[in-house]
Amino acid sequence: MTLTVIWLLPLVGSGLIAFIPPRFAKWLGVVVALAALAVAAGVAFSFEPGYRGYQYSEAVPWIPQLRVFYRLGVDGISLWLVVLNAFLTVVAILATPIATRHLNRFVALMLAMSAGLAGVFMATDLVLFYVFWEAMLIPAYFLLWIFGEGDRPARAALKFVLYTLAGSLLMLVGVIGEYVFTGKQTFDLATLATLAPSPSIQFGLFSVFALAFAIKTPLFPFHSWLPDAYAAAPTPMLITFAGVMGKAGAYGFLRIAVPLFPEPVGWWDWRWVVPVLAVAAIIWGALMAIAQRDMKLLVAYSSVSHMGFIVLGIFSYNVQGQQGAILQMVNHGIIISALFLIVAWISDRAGTRDRSAMAGLAARMPVMAGVFIVVTLAALGLPGLNSFAGEFMTLLGAWQRAPALALFGAIGLVLAPVYMLRLFQGVMQGPPAGPVPRSDIYIGQLLLLAPLVILMFVIGLDPNALTSLMTSLGQAGLAR
Amino acid sequence: MAIAIFFIAAAMAVAGAVGVVSFREPIRSVLSLVVVMLALAILFLLLSAQFVFVVQIIVYAGAVMVLFLFVIALFGPSRELARTRLRFQSWLSGLFVLALLGLIWAMLQGVQYRQPDKGVDLSVFGTVQAIAVGLFTTYLYPFELTSILLLVAAIGAIYLSRKRIDDL
């Protein structure tokens, strides 16, 4: 029952909030999100490390004719993602400006998207996973289209939906293929991880699953929907969109693609192709970020680069790499949310998103500059802040698999300071030029960022708090 | 002998059918249709369906076609407008028909008809009594359904042909 509450509560809340007057929407939304966070945190506190199998599992027969069950469960991989999702939902709703038109619909859609994401992370039945995977596209589409910024949000929303759907509908064939070709006619992930069809069938099934996850993550070269979608998304939505939804793709790789298909060899060996693509994503994302003048797009491309690290860690097929990947998923969620918030606040005050049009804002916004440098350093991977441990572990894992992968991946570590520091220095330091900001950071906004920054330090100084729980795995097929 | 009659009747039927669609004056089309009906009746007779032969002539060629002729006569003589020129469709359809005929001919080479069941009395096939018995025992259900079908057709005909739409 506990896990069902984590996704059902935001969904019910969403349904109610859509019909109440907008005045109460934000605060009721925060209450609902906090309640879900409390339950998720409770699950995390009583989680047992080192346990084999899923914890808090629920299994109810759903469609007996196809042996589909309503099966939920958490293990070391999904636990922190569930908590991250609940946490970022609270942050996102708090960050929603009260002046938003149709605030009740906005908050309702945000909660619905959060419910869908929670379901994705907790589902341990392939059909249930798929249902949540696709269902969360509906609120995302409406959020992007109706509340999007920029001149053509409808087009960006449609591109996002169609691109993602192309992958996920092909994944449906893979889901059905798993049921048909593994001989046992089941959709249960734990069971499927122990059965493996022939390598050529694995190749085909891996291809369709990997395509869907690669589009969602996004992994180079399937990332072209991201700049348009991120540019159009309103900032509160971006927090969950960039912070959590991308992780769903990486989670899919880790939960499904790696364990269910240990030997996907056909025209080529996927186990080598995907890490190479991940390295390409790291370098490409960093290069594109360097070339951006729009601050929001710069952060978006840096996200592509960081997701490359995560995928590289997953496909290193060893403990360090995969635990590092999960850690990095949490870290990236926190950092990217903070970055997008700060960039949005700066561009709000300066009136433009173009970083080359402003300079020396630190003089007028010292507190904002202070927080900004902390977040920038976290994004760079400074030791002591959270991203270092994650990036280190993923590169270590990649090195153990193939040193060349780690070497090329480390190029991303070198390129990150280029675009991040250039962004910070260009905007904040130097003689003041360009538009003058109205004010410094508000107290409310500072308080909103505080938990994120605190977490950056806490996780950076004690990553073991998270990784210790990652030893409990629900299914076979993953490196222990 | 039977084969000769078959071919004559078949030729009449095909010629009549072609005439129905190609004549420009409606009255000539209807008369061609009468020829088709008569040809079909002859074909029925060749297959020993005596009752259907008579009914075809009386009901179809006699009643239905006469009604058609009445309607045409009421509307007065008229001539269809010059039709639009079909460019390539006639050639295409000709090719298609040839292909279809070739296919049918090839397939008919290996046809196996099912032999009649043992113990069935074929001398009463097609007689009035056989049809009457069948219509009220074995084929009772389709018979009643056909009556509903005719009822619906009648309702539809009345609805579609009314002059004053808001009355009745």
Place this chain on the structure above:
Amino acid sequence: MSPLLTVDLTYTWSQALADLSQIAAVATLTGFFLFAIVVDLVLPKHRRGGAVAMTAVTGFAFALATAAYRWVYGQGGASAYHGFATGDNFALFFEILFATLGILTVALSHSYVRKRGLLESEFHILIMAAVIGMMVLGSATSLVTVFLGLELLSIALYIACGFVRTESRSQEAAAKYLLVGGFASAFVLYGMALIYGGAGTTVIPEIAKRLDATSSGNPLIILGIVLMGVGFAFKVSAAPFHMWTPDVYQGAPLPVTAFMSVGTKAAAFAMIVRVFSGGLPHLAPEWQALLAFVAATSMVVGNLMAIAQTSLKRLLAYSGVAQAGYILIGVIAGGQSGLSAVLYYLFVYMFMNFGAFAVITLLAGPEGDRDRFSDLEGLARRNPVMAVLMSVFMLSLAGFPPSVGFFGKLFLFTAGVSAGYTWLVVLAVIMSVVSVFYYVRVLVPVWTASARTDRVPASISSQGVLWLSGVASVALGVYPTTVLLLGQLGANPISGP
């Protein structure tokens, strides 16, 4: 004169009752149909419409109850009237489906017919006749009865399509449907005659016994299958025999289009399953190949053509062509999983498709149907409930979970892959992505802020239809097991348990 024939002419009361109970739903509805005609004749003009509508609804409800009663308490299906009809679970499933569709249609058309100034009583009588034909088709076990049911349903619909006498588009739709439909019926009949020549009987279970796999060498049977397949494909509006669908759907009055889009499709599929899966099981490779070609073409043509449409009726017509392709996958897969998926999909398709048409119907004005995209503008402000429900229907047709459209496709595709038609399923999936584009495009004017504030009035019965369809589209998807189980029970007589 001594009789030429010695035939057993006994027909006892018990036999008569047993036969009648097999076709109880059909008989009940026919009784109410005849009663409705009498009501129409007897009552004064201003009371006719409502009374006939009530009779129609009562008749459908009684037929529904009769079929449901026989499902739960009946002894199972037996052949009635010398093998020409049956009341087995397959027939009962479709009788329940068609009766529900009839109730929905009467509820929706009540206000529409009044708004446009059409004659209400004839309308409902024609709908009843069409439903009778559909039920006959569902319960038919002989080629003769199949054909008669087909013709009854078709003729009633030809007239209903041309119901708006003053609108040339409607008359054109009726004429087109009549010509093409007659052509298709001729194909079906020709094929049936050839099959009869090869098998010696028109009773479908007998045909299944007499034709075994060696009959695939008999050109009569092959040609018969091809001709019947072509005729069936016309009726189910599958490409490349779908040409009539957009024009007829666009021209016919909206409730008729809504009724046709679900009813003819379901009835035609019942026909295909009965004749092909039930009557020619050993010749499966032949008709499966034909249907696979038709299914692939339908999915491609239907989805691609729908993208370019500016009329909602035509868009839904092409979407129907594509949906027919998806359902054909289940027919091809066969077996209990395939046929239960087909039955599930037909049942839920009724709710989502009829719901979508219902929303468009409510936009109509006295001068005609309004089915441009621009007529949906600002619906979120004009009638928020309708906007939400339209979104549900479009997303369900597109196949988003947790709606019924998704689960229907899941069941169909699973059956398809299990039967070895993975290529067809991959094609279906790719085309589904294409379909999302035009389904979602319908929602763009609905939710975009607009200055329009004219209300969209909806009568109680129409609102009921919308709510029922909307709730069913989601509820039967969140918990699809019950309907799937009913589909399995319905498929048992054909596919075996």
